[in-house]
Amino acid sequence: LIFLDHIPKDFPKLKNDAFLRACHGQETNHVPVWCMRQAGRYLPEFREFRAGKDFFETCRSPAACCELTLQPLRRFPFDAAIIFSDILVIPQAMGMDVQMVAGKGPTFPEPLKEPEDLLLLQPKVDVNKELGYVFKAITLTRHKLDGKVPLIGFTGAPWTLMAYMIEGGGSTTHSKAKRWLYRHPEASHKLLKMLTDVIVEYLLGQVAAGAQALQVFESHAGCLGPVEFQEFSLPYLRDIARKVKDQLKESGQDVPMIVFAKDGHYGLEDLSQSHYEVVGLDWTIDPRSARERTGGKVSLQGNMDPCALYAPKERISEIVKKMLEGFGTRGYIANLGHGLYPDMDPENVGAFVEAVHTHSRHLNLK
Numbered sequence: 123l124i125f126l127d128h129i130p131k132d133f134p135k136l137k138n139d140a141f142l143r144a145c146h147g148q149e150t151n152h153v154p155v156w157c158m159r160q161a162g163r164y165l166p167e168f169r170e171f172r173a174g175k176d177f178f179e180t181c182r183s184p185a186a187c188c189e190l191t192l193q194p195l196r197r198f199p200f201d202a203a204i205i206f207s208d209i210l211v212i213p214q215a216m217g218m219d220v221q222m223v224a225g226k227g228p229t230f231p232e233p234l235k236e237p238e239d240l241l242l243l244q245p246k247v248d249v250n251k252e253l254g255y256v257f258k259a260i261t262l263t264r265h266k267l268d269g270k271v272p273l274i275g276f277t278g279a280p281w282t283l284m285a286y287m288i289e290g291g292g293s294t295t296h297s298k299a300k301r302w303l304y305r306h307p308e309a310s311h312k313l314l315k316m317l318t319d320v321i322v323e324y325l326l327g328q329v330a331a332g333a334q335a336l337q338v339f340e341s342h343a344g345c346l347g348p349v350e351f352q353e354f355s356l357p358y359l360r361d362i363a364r365k366v367k368d369q370l371k372e373s374g375q376d377v378p379m380i381v382f383a384k385d386g387h388y389g390l391e392d393l394s395q396s397h398y399e400v401v402g403l404d405w406t407i408d409p410r411s412a413r414e415r416t417g418g419k420v421s422l423q424g425n426m427d428p429c430a431l432y433a434p435k436e437r438i439s440e441i442v443k444k445m446l447e448g449f450g451t452r453g454y455i456a457n458l459g460h461g462l463y464p465d466m467d468p469e470n471v472g473a474f475v476e477a478v479h480t481h482s483r484h485l486n487l488k
């Protein structure tokens with residue numbers, strides 16, 4: 123792969139490696155914490171910066187992505203940054219039109235309807251050309267972070283992206299996309315394979331650009347059952363991790379990978395044996411049982427109910443303490459079980475971060 127030869131080597135030295143150490147199951151003084159959607163509409167500075175600008179235009183501006191990535195870190199002592207972007211830049215790179223419609227979310231004016239529509243997709247995507255703007259944003263942000271915390275790159279997983287490409291936007295049932303799984307299994311596998319190929323190159327490009335960890339979002343695992351998950355999600359999640367890791371090993375790099383299959387608790391054992399260092403959890407799983415079911419094979423990330431941030435600060439602190447006791451402080455990264463909502467109070471996000479740091483330091487001294 124060409125882009126691995128171009129790894130910039132003049133990045134500032136990392137000052138806080140708690141997140142990376144926790145990914146590898148190593149000891150840390152405190153439990154590292156970050157929040158999914160930490161760059162988002164709950165921050166007034168985010169709303170002000172985004173006002174009047176098109177969402178995907180913002181994604182295509184490395185300077186804007188850098189600014190939005192850094193905003194939450196100016197407020198809170200998060201232990202990791204996640205690059206501002208979106209999972210739907212991949213369908214765009216494959217030739218589909220995606221627009222962000224205010225009050226509605228991402229919308230595909232012409233979603234995939236039948237297997238013949240796969241012919242409309244770019245058969246061979248040049249990720250450097252189509253997604254180079256993300257790589258530029260990552261390199262710029264890694265410099266501007268000045269080694270404060272590691273930078274996480276991310277992608278949507280194949281099934282989740284397939285679901286958006288067929289549904290044409292958000293959905294509660296995902297029945298259009300699931301119709302493909304039952305009616306057009308071969309075409310489904312063809313599309314999932316196409317997506318996997320692009321995702322592998324995209325993640326490698328992000329590492330070459332400076333990403334220090336990678337998260338794969340299988341946000342729509344919950345609408346699959348265990349049987350469909352085994353056939354249409356898990357093999358591709360595994361393939362992505364194996365291929366990315368094989369390539370990175372060749373160039374002597376070690377970048378931890380996180381898999382987050384939202385509502386995919388039925389797949390927890392399998393996910394813990396899928397070549398990812400970290401398994402992300404939503405709030406429907408009890409921390410102790412997650413530890414038991416994953417048998418110490420992986421680090422765990424999560425999983426406070428985002429809505430617990432509506433509670434008073436003292437209550438947040440108690441909930442965090444219980445969560446830390448359940449997971450233990452080793453091989454654990456605190457996070458929410460899903461992203462922050464726009465109406466959440468930034469002060470309570472601060473209380474969450476502080477509770478994780480304070481209680482985990484205390485537990486480590488015991």
Ligand SMILES: Cc1c2[nH]c(c1CCC(=O)O)Cc1[nH]c(c(CCC(=O)O)c1C)Cc1[nH]c(c(CCC(=O)O)c1C)Cc1[nH]c(c(CCC(=O)O)c1C)C2
Nearest residue numbers: 158159160161162204205206207208209227292339341461
């Ligand atoms: C802040 C934001 C993003 N995307 C969207 C918004 C809100 C719209 C706006 O700001 O104008 C629209 C935006 N983009 C998407 C949605 C969900 C639509 C739906 O399914 O109904 C919305 C509202 C699609 C999307 N996009 C993403 C996922 C996976 C995570 C998840 O499960 O929530 C998904 C499913 C990933 C994503 N998306 C984003 C990040 C940035 C980094 C961070 O976390 O701080 C990330 C990681 C950024």
